[in-house]
Amino acid sequence: MTASDPPLSRDPPLPDGASLPGSAPGLSAEALSLFRSGRAVLRACSFTLGAETPVAVLGANGAGKTSLLRVLLGLERPASGTVRLGGRALTELSRPMRARAMAYVPQYREKPPGFTVFQIVAQGRFPHGGLYRALSPRDRDEVEAALDIMTLSALRDRPCNTLSGGEYQRVLLARAVAQKTDILVLDEPLAALDYGHQRRFMALLSALAREGRLVIMTIHQPDLAFRHARRILLMQDGRLVADGPPERVLDSATLGAFWGVPLRHHDIGRDRFYTDPEEIR
Numbered sequence: 001m002t003a004s005d006p007p008l009s010r011d012p013p014l015p016d017g018a019s020l021p022g023s024a025p026g027l028s029a030e031a032l033s034l035f036r037s038g039r040a041v042l043r044a045c046s047f048t049l050g051a052e053t054p055v056a057v058l059g060a061n062g063a064g065k066t067s068l069l070r071v072l073l074g075l076e077r078p079a080s081g082t083v084r085l086g087g088r089a090l091t092e093l094s095r096p097m098r099a100r101a102m103a104y105v106p107q108y109r110e111k112p113p114g115f116t117v118f119q120i121v122a123q124g125r126f127p128h129g130g131l132y133r134a135l136s137p138r139d140r141d142e143v144e145a146a147l148d149i150m151t152l153s154a155l156r157d158r159p160c161n162t163l164s165g166g167e168y169q170r171v172l173l174a175r176a177v178a179q180k181t182d183i184l185v186l187d188e189p190l191a192a193l194d195y196g197h198q199r200r201f202m203a204l205l206s207a208l209a210r211e212g213r214l215v216i217m218t219i220h221q222p223d224l225a226f227r228h229a230r231r232i233l234l235m236q237d238g239r240l241v242a243d244g245p246p247e248r249v250l251d252s253a254t255l256g257a258f259w260g261v262p263l264r265h266h267d268i269g270r271d272r273f274y275t276d277p278e279e280i281r
Helices: 065-073 095-101 117-129 137-149 165-179 195-210 222-228 252-259
Strands: 027-036 039-049 055-059 080-085 102-105 183-187 214-218 231-236 239-244 264-268 271-275
Touching: 027 065, 039 065, 039 080, 039 231, 039 239, 055 065, 055 222, 065 102, 065 183, 065 214, 095 102, 095 117, 102 165, 117 137, 117 165, 137 165, 165 183, 165 195, 183 195, 195 214, 195 222, 222 271, 231 252
Parallel strands: 055 214, 055 231, 102 183, 183 214
Antiparallel strands: 027 039, 027 080, 231 239, 264 271
C-alpha cells in the first residue's frame, strides 16, 4: 500500500449492546497519574483524541510513553484520573467491549510462539466471535486481507518461531489490522522493520486514519511522524510537554532543546528532515 492508495473499507458498527456512544471513536485522558515503585511514571496527563489522527507520541526512553498507552487501554489502572472511550469511563466497559473497540500492538520483546503466521493473525478475530468459535467466512477474509496488506501471504503456514524479528513484528501488526477496530494503539510499531516496511506501514496507518479510525502510536522517528501524523504528543518525565500539529511541535528549536542536541530542519514537499548545523558548515 502507498500513500496514494484508496482508503480501506470501513468495518460495520459494533453489535447491538456493545456499541459505544457517538458516531466517531474518541479517547480522552483526564489528569492521568501513575506511580510505579514509588516513582511518578505519569503526571497529570490530559488530552482528547478524535479527528486529528494519526497521533504520534514522542519522547526519550523512560518518558512514560508505553505506560500512557497501557493506561489508555485499561491494562494498568491510574493512581488518579479517568480514561474515557466513546464518552464513557473505561472502567464501565467490559474487556470484550474494549477489545472490539481498540486493537493493541505491544513492543516486540519475547520469543515468538510456535503457532503459524495464519493462526497468530487469526487471533485478531477472537473479540468478534470468542476463543472457541470456528472462523467464519468473513473472519477468514479479514485475516487474508491483513496478511496481504502486510505482505505475509507467502509466510502464512510458517511457524512464527522460525521468523526473523522484523517478520514477526509484521505478524503482530497484521493481527491488529485483522481485528478491525475503530481505535488502533501501537507501541513502537516500526521497531525491527526495515525502511521499506516502515514507510509502507505508515502509509497503511494514514489510510486507516483517513477512513475515520483513531490511530495512536509511540515513535522515535520525527521525520516519519512529521509526514504521516496530524497531531504530536511530546512527553518528558511522565509529563505532556507539547501537544499540537507536527509543523509546530516538530520544529528544530523544540526538538533540539528537548533532546539537547543542535538541530536544523529542512522542509521538502511534505517531508521534514533534520541535520546537525555544525556538520554541514
